[in-house]
Amino acid sequence: MxxxxxxxxxxxxxxxxxxxxxxxxxxxxxxxxxxxxxxxxxxxxxxxxxxxxxxxxxxxxxxxxxxxxxxxxxxxxxxxxxxxxxxxxxxxxxxxxxxxxxxxxxxxxxxxxxxxxxxxxxxxxxxxxxxxxxxxxxxxxxxxxxxxxxxxxxPDLVGTPDPDAFRTRRELSGDLVLFLGRRIASKGYQVLLDAAPRVWQHLPDTLFVFAGPVGDAQAARAFRGPLDARVVDVGLLPDQEKHDALAACSVLCLPTSADVFPLVFAEAWACGKPVVTGRFPGVGEVVRDGVDGIVTDARPAAVADALLRLLTDGTARRTLGTAGLRRVRAEMxxxxxxxxxxxxxxxxxxxx
Missing domain, CATH: 3.40.50.2000 (Glycogen Phosphorylase B;)
Known part of the structure; x- marks a missing residue:
């Protein structure tokens, strides 16, 4: 040793x-x-x-x-x-x-x-x-x-997830799209904010939940408001509530353009959730497009289209999430x- x-x-x-x-x-x-x-x-x-x-x-x-x-x-x-x-x-x-x-x-x-x-x-x-x-x-x-x-x-998850507790605590209902990560430009928080109105044209009750630290002055301004009531900023979450949020969401969306292997992808899969990601070097090794998530351009229109594909098709959502869960259990x-x-x-x- x-x-x-x-x-x-x-x-x-x-x-x-x-x-x-x-x-x-x-x-x-x-x-x-x-x-x-x-x-x-x-x-x-x-x-x-x-x-x-x-x-x-x-x-x-x-x-x-x-x-x-x-x-x-x-x-x-x-x-x-x-x-x-x-x-x-x-x-x-x-x-x-x-x-x-x-x-x-x-x-x-x-x-x-x-x-x-x-x-x-x-x-x-x-x-x-x-x-x-x-x-x-x-x-x-x-x-x-x-x-x-x-x-x-x-994945690095603490405790037993309680999605209902997260929804009740935050007074949330319906489909949740979760962004979980540091809010800096390369992670794509602004892309997701700009994609939201395109999703609302078809699914007006969808909520966009942003969790994680504000990483720069631009992000601070973006979340200072005023924001649409369907954009929910929950800030930094304790470990247990992070687990609850992942279990409560419909889709994890991190439209990142610069990454290696975001830990949160493994955590979403461990909760049986599909992911939507932007393109970055090696993304095909991380997210299996159409198998456990969707890989798309980090542009609002493309991200909105990917989200709508999953939010309007519960079977596809569950299939991709289950594939991710199997992968975590076998490999991670x-x-x-x-x-x-x-x-x-x-x-x-x-x-x-």
Whole structure:
């Protein structure tokens, strides 16, 4: 068993990103499987992991003072969209002569420093990727393909879902189209807002529920109002209510144009819900168009057409949602994720 230090930054605003959740869940699973694990992060854990059985340090100074072991075997960093934490992990790995491994967890399109991100990926002895398209993009940046390991995705849901409680609490009825994610331009929140009137022309009672943090000033203005009463902004949801919302919706719609593998897609499928997504590199590996979701252009008219196809055809909706649920049960679990991570740790790390 290995001594593992996981390192990742926090996104702030009281939220936990998909990359952070991946890091927390993998860390917890590694500890359960007998590895000696510690975490360096300023990110809050998911609600049910506040008593995780591994030490958590909030700064490098705190970590160096505590020294949970003489040195780690592996320093595992997450999310190049927050490069400061990844750079800290790289420096700590050098300091301790440990294996530096990295899960980029986000598309280069959202990296704040693409050159630094590419350099950190090239320095990693193992890079974990979620799709072949992500692998190809990193290889184009000079990352050796011999160092890449494929990583599955898995849903991160807490508790038993209660869709009726979500509807009652929010006084919602009828079909719900759910947007769940960070409200930034590349995630397509504005596309969905602009698609809503086209849907209402045919299905005037459809509600559009937006959950997740406001990511920039433009989004803040968009949701400051005035909004149509059929646009419901529920803000940041606790983990249990997020699960309830996914179970309550008719369709999850994230018309993203820049992503790797949104965690929320796996979560929607785990609730038996179909997804509508925009096009991004590798989207065909993530959403099987016409099987567990619909892939369409991130334009209001195209998104509205996709939503109308599903909202007017309950059988198609259930068929796609059921296919997604079967896929999650067969291919997407944290046990599968952590075993893939373990296979990349020291014994199988290629030499620089």
């Amino acid at each position: 290995s001594r593992v230090l996981t390192v990742f930054g926090g996104s702030g605003q009281g939220r936990t990103s998909g990359a952070e959740r991946m890091a927390w869940r993998t860390t917890s699973a590694l500890a359960r499987r007998g590895h000696q694990v510690a975490t360096l992060t300023d990110a809050p854990p998911p609600d049910d992991l506040r008593t995780a059985h591994c030490p958590v340090f909030r700064s490098v100074a705190e970590l160096l003072s505590a020294r949970p072991w003489p040195r780690p075997d592996v320093v595992h960093a997450y999310d190049v969209a927050l490069p400061r934490a990844v750079a800290q992990a790289h420096e700590l790995a050098r300091r301790w002569n440990a294996s530096f491994v990295l899960t980029p967890a986000s598309t280069p399109d959202v990296w704040p420093d693409r050159d630094l991100g590419a350099a950190l990926c090239r320095e990693a002895r193992v890079v974990y990727t979620l799709t072949q398209a992500e692998t190809a993009a990193l290889e184009a940046m000079g990352v050796s393909g011999t160092r890449v390991r494929a990583l599955p995705q898995a 679990s944290w046990d599968q994720v952590v075993r893939a991570v373990e296979r990349g740790y020291p014994s199988s790390v290629p030499s620089p």
